[in-house]
Amino acid sequence: MPNGDIVQIMDSSLQNPKPKTEVDRVFMQGGIVIRHFHNLDAEALHPNGDYAYFNREELKWTVTNDKGFRREFKDGAYKDLEKINCLVQTDPDTGISTKVREDKVVLIRYEDGSLYCQHADGTQIFSQKDGKQIRVEKEGFAPVMYQETEKGEDMEEWLDTEELKSLNGMMTMVFLPDKSVVKSIRFYKSSEDTETEVIKHIF
Numbered sequence: 001m002p003n004g005d006i007v008q009i010m011d012s013s014l015q016n017p018k019p020k021t022e023v024d025r026v027f028m029q030g031g032i033v034i035r036h037f038h039n040l041d042a043e044a045l046h047p048n049g050d051y052a053y054f055n056r057e058e059l060k061w062t063v064t065n066d067k068g069f070r071r072e073f074k075d076g077a078y079k080d081l082e083k084i085n086c087l088v089q090t091d092p093d094t095g096i097s098t099k100v101r102e103d104k105v106v107l108i109r110y111e112d113g114s115l116y117c118q119h120a121d122g123t124q125i126f127s128q129k130d131g132k133q134i135r136v137e138k139e140g141f142a143p144v145m146y147q148e149t150e151k152g153e154d155m156e157e158w159l160d161t162e163e164l165k166s167l168n169g170m171m172t173m174v175f176l177p178d179k180s181v182v183k184s185i186r187f188y189k190s191s192e193d194t195e196t197e198v199i200k201h202i203f
Contacts, residue, residue, distance in 0.1 A: 010024075020039065084101055094111060143175050
């Protein structure tokens with residue numbers, strides 16, 4: 001997409017789609033995944049385990065945070081819902097903390113602060129503590145990774161280097177089934193106020 005988000009569509013979603021069939025998913029910078037369904041419902045999956053569900057028929061959002069607290073938003077108002085159960089266990093030898101929520105979300109925080117999150121649909125998100133690298137994987141979709149890169153101040157600096165430099169200091173990589181990698185960065189195109197995307201294929 002022009003703003004740098006990645007959209008992937010599953011071929012099977014076009015054949016005999018059911019109301020809860022996933023039509024497509026949008027990979028957003030920061031590792032957030034938006035799932036769209038045939039019945040116009042949607043889900044937002046966050047790297048830290050936060051989860052949001054949009055019910056198109058009732059026009060309401062139900063949000064669950066990483067600690068299991070839930071809140072419903074509808075018609076400009078919200079109400080708190082019953083908290084879901086969470087089981088937390090920390091390994092005294094490794095310092096690795098594992099949290100399993102009742103809604104089938106699993107969070108593993110490693111000693112170095114990096115976080116592994118698996119959502120109920122099987123989407124896996126691994127993020128470093130410093131945010132310099134986030135990788136998103138789901139069976140049937142091409143893995144997407146966000147990687148910190150050098151910042152380019154202007155178009156001339158970007159063109160003068162062999163190393164790709166991004167306007168916002170991030171590079172997006174999509175790992176295709178044929179082993180090729182699509183890399184995209186944001187850079188100045190014609191003026192200081194204009195941003196665009198450049199895509200480079202690496203084989």
